[in-house]
Amino acid sequence: MWILSSDGDFLRGTPSASLSPSTLVWGLLTLLVVGKRVWLKPGKQYLFGRVKKNGVHHAIDNVTISRQHLVIEVGQVKPGDGLHVHAKSRLKVTDQKTKCGTIIDGEPIKGLSKELSKDEHIIQIGKYPHPLRIKWHPVVLSFSLPSKTNDPLSQARSSLEELDIKTVVPYVVGKTTHVVQNKRNTSKGLQALINGRHNVQKSGGF
Incomplete structure (x- = not known):
């Protein structure tokens, strides 16, 4: 952004x-x-x-x-x-x-x-x-989602890409700014805490 x-x-x-x-x-x-x-x-x-x-x-x-x-x-x-x-x-x-x-x-x-x-x-x-x-100000969201989810980023990307917000699956050290997750204590969420990044709850909007 x-x-x-x-x-x-x-x-x-x-x-x-x-x-x-x-x-x-x-x-x-x-x-x-x-x-x-x-x-x-x-x-x-x-x-x-x-x-x-x-x-x-x-x-x-x-x-x-x-x-x-x-x-x-x-x-x-x-x-x-x-x-x-x-x-x-x-x-x-x-x-x-x-x-x-x-x-x-x-x-x-x-x-x-x-x-x-x-x-x-x-x-x-x-x-x-x-x-x-x-x-x-880069905004990179790393999603912690079930592995069985089919194309897990499609819904998020459709609403966030046009705003220049990045949506990725892996946690990218030095680039990820927020981890989006459905539950606590995921590996990506813990990595975010270690690196001083934000953990946010996945909303129903995407």
Whole structure:
């Protein structure tokens, strides 16, 4: 998941209202999106500007910010990427031919677009004193399910893949962030405890 943060006062750390009401998904977002942080949902565009109108999602009250200043675009998750723990949704930033410009990781992109490939980026908008930070927070769910289950991840993948949440069967050391299980004291659940990861209960939603 791409998470946007800033020390400025224009962000509100609330999950997107367009999410399906999955208890697990809301729980994950509650852990990630606290304070001045916002989840950037795959397949969406976010317009930043000085005034909240004409499609502007986040208004920044600063004279060096243009009315329509910057667009952050998160690409759709590619089919099958929910099984690949290293895959990330595409991230692109476009300056809207602004007067004071935009700087990404020290590089000016006035009037240009730039694809972002690192796990963390710093974006300076105009001369606003609080830069934007975009950071990749991987969410990898390892499922502890009965071995006889036919394609155990199909239901989970159908609801979670489009959100860029990874679903796998094995516990991947250094990558798994949560173990989803029906009962306590499974081998994967114990491994999660050892590694300081989260154990969560499988919900009826998937």
